[in-house]
Amino acid sequence: MITIKHEGCILCVGCSAVCPVNAIELKGTRMEHYAEKCIDCALCVKACPANVIKMVKKDGV
Amino acid sequence: MECDVVVIGCGPAGSSFARIAAQQGLEVVVVDKRKEIGVPVRCGEALGVSEPAKEGLSIPKYAISLEVEGAKLISPSGHAVYWKGEETRGYVLERKFFDKWLGELAAQKGAKIMAYTHAVDIIKEGGKVVGVKASHGGREPFEIRAKVIVSAEGMEALIARKMGFKSYHPLHEVDTCYEYEMAPYEHENVIELYFGNKIAPRGYVWIFPKANKKANVGIGIGGNVINAKKWGGTEGADPKKLLDEFIEKNEQLREASTFLDFGGVISVGEPLKELVRDNCMVIGTAAKQVDPIHGGGIALAMEAGVMAANYAEEAVKKGPSALKKYEKEWWERKGQQLKRRHLLRKVMERLGDDDLDYIFQQLNHEALLNIMNNNFAPVAMKVIAGRPSLLKVLGALMG
Numbered sequence: 174m175i176t177i178k179h180e181g182c183i184l185c186v187g188c189s190a191v192c193p194v195n196a197i198e199l200k201g202t203r204m205e206h207y208a209e210k211c212i213d214c215a216l217c218v219k220a221c222p223a224n225v226i227k228m229v230k231k232d233g234v
Numbered sequence: 235m236e237c238d239v240v241v242i243g244c245g246p247a248g249s250s251f252a253r254i255a256a257q258q259g260l261e262v263v264v265v266d267k268r269k270e271i272g273v274p275v276r277c278g279e280a281l282g283v284s285e286p287a288k289e290g291l292s293i294p295k296y297a298i299s300l301e302v303e304g305a306k307l308i309s310p311s312g313h314a315v316y317w318k319g320e321e322t323r324g325y326v327l328e329r330k331f332f333d334k335w336l337g338e339l340a341a342q343k344g345a346k347i348m349a350y351t352h353a354v355d356i357i358k359e360g361g362k363v364v365g366v367k368a369s370h371g372g373r374e375p376f377e378i379r380a381k382v383i384v385s386a387e388g389m390e391a392l393i394a395r396k397m398g399f400k401s402y403h404p405l406h407e408v409d410t411c412y413e414y415e416m417a418p419y420e421h422e423n424v425i426e427l428y429f430g431n432k433i434a435p436r437g438y439v440w441i442f443p444k445a446n447k448k449a450n451v452g453i454g455i456g457g458n459v460i461n462a463k464k465w466g467g468t469e470g471a472d473p474k475k476l477l478d479e480f481i482e483k484n485e486q487l488r489e490a491s492t493f494l495d496f497g498g499v500i501s502v503g504e505p506l507k508e509l510v511r512d513n514c515m516v517i518g519t520a521a522k523q524v525d526p527i528h529g530g531g532i533a534l535a536m537e538a539g540v541m542a543a544n545y546a547e548e549a550v551k552k553g554p555s556a557l558k559k560y561e562k563e564w565w566e567r568k569g570q571q572l573k574r575r576h577l578l579r580k581v582m583e584r585l586g587d588d589d590l591d592y593i594f595q596q597l598n599h600e601a602l603l604n605i606m607n608n609n610f611a612p613v614a615m616k617v618i619a620g621r622p623s624l625l626k627v628l629g630a631l632m633g
Contacts, residue, residue, distance in 0.1 A: 201372030222497030
């Protein structure tokens with residue numbers, strides 16, 4: 174799954190533009206990630222110009 | 235809240251649409267998620283001098299940072315081609331003032347613009363979209379009901395997607411960008427574009443001079459071609475890192491201060507075929523109406539906004555079928571041209587630095603003008619004559 178480091182996020186919404194399943198949306202002043210919709214494709218990780226989205230293993234496994 | 239037309243997004247597309255629609259006497263509401271219209275700035279801010287006149291507009295001085303004579307294109311090995319002429323004059327805008335000014339024009343015609351109001355969902359009744367739900371600053375959403383719904387949302391295109399448009403951007407159809415506003419920078423009164431697979435893979439670095447020795451310095455790189463791990467970076471494409479490397483090598487910029495630090499993604503994919511679905515429309519970057527060569531979309535957005543708005547009154551009074559005329563007109567007037575630009579982009583993506591260098595050496599004013607006018611064959615022929623190995627790649631441009 175992915176994690177977003179919100180402190181470095183510039184709210185450009187590039188991640189939601191490339192997300193094929195609408196699993197990241199701007200909510201107020203923060204990008205919200207809906208893990209239940211996420212398909213772990215990592216496109217947002219690649220697109221993020223601020224480099225604040227990372228893939229992490231589920232439950233540290 | 236009820237109105238004739240609700241527009242999502244108050245960038246150049248949305249406000250141009252709103253201005254013309256309101257002028258026809260329609261009740262128009264424009265919502266924009268940003269706290270301040272035009273902020274943050276999302277691009278290189280360049281616009282051809284002749285563009286605003288097409289819409290009968292004259293940009294106020296305070297929205298223009300600098301008028302430039304043309305462009306300087308720099309090849310991977312550093313060979314510079316200057317391109318100056320009547321056709322290449324352009325403005326480097328102050329986008330935050332420009333966008334706001336366009337919005338003000340719409341408001342003067344009677345459109346109601348609401349900043350910090352984020353359209354979060356569509357309202358659907360009996361299979362038909364009858365409006366949107368919008369939240370003011372994250373508060374409980376309220377309803378805006380309208381006969382016509384227009385997405386001018388730019389890259390995010392959340393509502394456009396919910397309305398069923400194919401506004402999703404696959405990674406190979408986006409460039410990921412980063413930009414700084416920097417000063418001081420002594421410029422040559424031209425925009426500077428640096429090409430090369432090491433400098434900016436599948437894209438370019440730009441330096442757009444602005445007033446008072448400022449410059450908008452940015453980079454756009456292909457979203458899918460890079461794995462930054464190769465150069466010890468992290469897993470993302472990391473345009474910021476590449477831009478920092480470029481700046482470090484530039485004697486002037488290395489010493490300069492930064493006044494703005496921002497990034498984003500821009501579509502370089504083909505425009506949407508379907509621009510209208512029943513009473514819903516999509517205009518501007520949300521419809522991928524962006525030039526895939528330089529990533530510019532301001533003029534295209536304004537033009538699409540005006541074009542679409544010309545059919546709004548008929549649609550509100552007689553039914554949404556009138557809107558389809560916008561789709562037809564746009565594809566006839568602009569779509570086919572953009573398709574040619576896509577062909578050029580696909581070819582350019584296959585060129586290595588050595589070939590790029592060779593091609594840059596063949597470029598002159600006439601050749602660049604031809605390229606701008608989508609007449610690729612003369613340049614392609616000249617290049618192939620000198621370097622036959624490029625026939626395979628450039629052959630596609632001969633038709």
